[in-house]
Amino acid sequence: MTLALNINHLLNSIDPQVHREEIVALRNQHPSDIAEALEESDAQPSQLVEILSQIGNHKAVEAFAQLSIEMQQTCLEEGNAQTMLRFVENMEPDDRVDLLKAVDDDVREAIMPLIAQAERNAIRKLWQYEEGTAGAVMTTEYAMLAQNLTVSTALEKLRLQAPNKETIYYIYITDSERHLLGIISLRDLIMSKPSAGLDAIMETNLISVPHEMDIEKVAGVFSKYDLLAVPVVDKDKRLLGIITVDDVIDIIEAESTEDFQRISAVLPFDEEYFKRPLPRLFWSRFIWLAVLLFTSLLSTTIMEWNAAVLNQMMSLAFFIPMVMGTCGNAGTQSATMIVRGMALGEISLKDMGRVFRRELVMGLLLGGALGSMAYFRVFLQDQDIMLACIVAAALLATLLAANLLGALMPLALKKLKLDPALTAGPFIATIMDALGIAIYFQIAFSLMAIF
């Protein structure tokens, strides 16, 4: 925060001495901190680029890369192409493509011809991969060597390659057609005899991911094998790029934010809480609430149909919140467990039968236990056996239904190639509310007709 205040100080001062001091102070900071301070300060995009240019070394380039993509986009759209070139050229290839996809067409067309030919080719290659796949988050700046080298020549070559590579902690060994033959960690390279051949020390039992793999699955591969980077390959096992662990952490965090938003019925958004403009925040919340409000009218309609039953026994109304709430809670419990289990790869489609049996038993147990509790509460308080029986039977039936639906719907959605996380949200809960109320009145109607 202090750093951001310093930047504001610099912006508001015309004293060249202040300028020099503040710029020197910035130079000594970590690029991530410089980026954070610039975002928090009052600097306009043009001033921001100006400050970065004055920092003027490798750190400015890194700080620009750490800015949010929205901020980078504004800078690029407002700055002149020549000034921005240095920043854009030095970004990581995957982030650069994301930025170039975000900016206006004319801005992109102004800067593209200035970028070196080799870099332009890399951009075109990365451009084609679909969002959310391994190909879209990989970088093309990895260390690659031929297998016929010795350890000492490999280290020599690596010293030359290193400044331009995102990581040199894994070295990828390929043939002339870029088929991936093996991997050597820098650690193993350092520890091997200088005269040893790379083909003798490389690990050939490779872990790689296909370019079309979902990035959530890629995150699972990292967490299972404790990797720092993973190679991305095409269907002929040719090396296309690598994904590094720092990108994976960002992916995991973004995915769980998205899941949280879905569960809490907010349309997904990327910005930080305070940075999201009020109208857009309103919109992403309003849409969902309106959909849910109309869905909840299902319950209203069901109750209107059952007005006669309600007239006959008004105290039925008192337990609607209990039946609705318990039913919704149980459904959400099982849905969330299954969704999370699927996300972590513990549950797959073929487990449907097992999940059904497990949740059938669980629903009966929970329904029996909670139904008995409710029976005693109603009976002791209202001295009404009929009401107590209705509430208890309704709890058993609705809990069973909600539990099974909650567990099986994520699997069903997966089968339909939809996102299972949708079910853990309030839309299903609202439909379950209506289902619960329908079951409740149906049971009341039947029991009152019999006795």
Added chain:
Amino acid sequence: MTLALNINHLLNSIDPQVHREEIVALRNQHPSDIAEALEESDAQPSQLVEILSQIGNHKAVEAFAQLSIEMQQTCLEEGNAQTMLRFVENMEPDDRVDLLKAVDDDVREAIMPLIAQAERNAIRKLWQYEEGTAGAVMTTEYAMLAQNLTVSTALEKLRLQAPNKETIYYIYITDSERHLLGIISLRDLIMSKPSAGLDAIMETNLISVPHEMDIEKVAGVFSKYDLLAVPVVDKDKRLLGIITVDDVIDIIEAESTEDFQRISAVLPFDEEYFKRPLPRLFWSRFIWLAVLLFTSLLSTTIMEWNAAVLNQMMSLAFFIPMVMGTCGNAGTQSATMIVRGMALGEISLKDMGRVFRRELVMGLLLGGALGSMAYFRVFLQDQDIMLACIVAAALLATLLAANLLGALMPLALKKLKLDPALTAGPFIATIMDALGIAIYFQIAFSLMAIF
């Protein structure tokens, strides 16, 4: 899965040829895959240790380290101390302490004297840190050098240290009292002139974390600075250990699973879905549902108090699900956003005023918009202006209340040093249901008295 079937094949066969073949097949697998296959197979703990012993090389040790802590615990408790020693001695120090904390006292007392003195000291040191802090997840196996070395001697020393260190990609430079002076990445070391002094090339602008820092915050540091490892220091900046990025990924995943469970009202548990025994799963769900059921009786009581109003206008009951649901949804929306924002470090306690103003405006906007929608639905369907006014006014008031409560409660809990994530769960939603119903009947009572 095939690998697990192979292991079952091995267990069920008495043919020594089959044994040899399956063991050779296992030897060629990644340690993580061997561990996964062993967990999925029918192998008893004693058979599991037997199979690992036969694999007999470095991979067996690594595979043991990848087993779940429950499985490691059973192996350790059932195997003999002498056999288990090799596996325990080669675990990472932080995981080893977790395991030794988990096993029975007598098992621990049997194995501890067998462990080498230096390792025993490391265990004692790590033992003292509180769960959930940086100290509890750090490892003591890091590469450390003195600053007066040259690059070439540093590389020599590193070659000797490397086999025992968890990572050598950062080298920590300390003085004789272990005060952290600087960090050199292996990359920079490789790229520097062999004759350069470490003190000249080390980065002194250090990022480190105190041992008592919450691990969720540590994860935030990794994601902000794109680190592979971070040093953990005491209050005098003496180096205590390091945390590596693979542990951080596990931490992030465990924390979000815990948050999901909390939001969906399941008591937190660590096991995978199918591995959790049914009685314990029942228990972790039942407790919450029972608490929520009793909480929902609040709503019942409020409705019983208002029986007279309900008798006078029974159609009020029809809109209870709508008022309850919308109120709960809006509260969950704002609570989840704030909780997530706090977890990601975007919102802190000092932002309370800003959050209040923002959510006050948001509540009024949402309440106004949804209230008008409900007004027209009720009026068009039921032709009852009074009912329409009651429902609309109730929606406005309850949305405003739920929105503010949802946003401010996480901050209030944080101030009370409780976990803010508690508020995003269904307990608060159930209390909000009751609040919504109370407001609804209060408004109905007032409007019906006036007109």
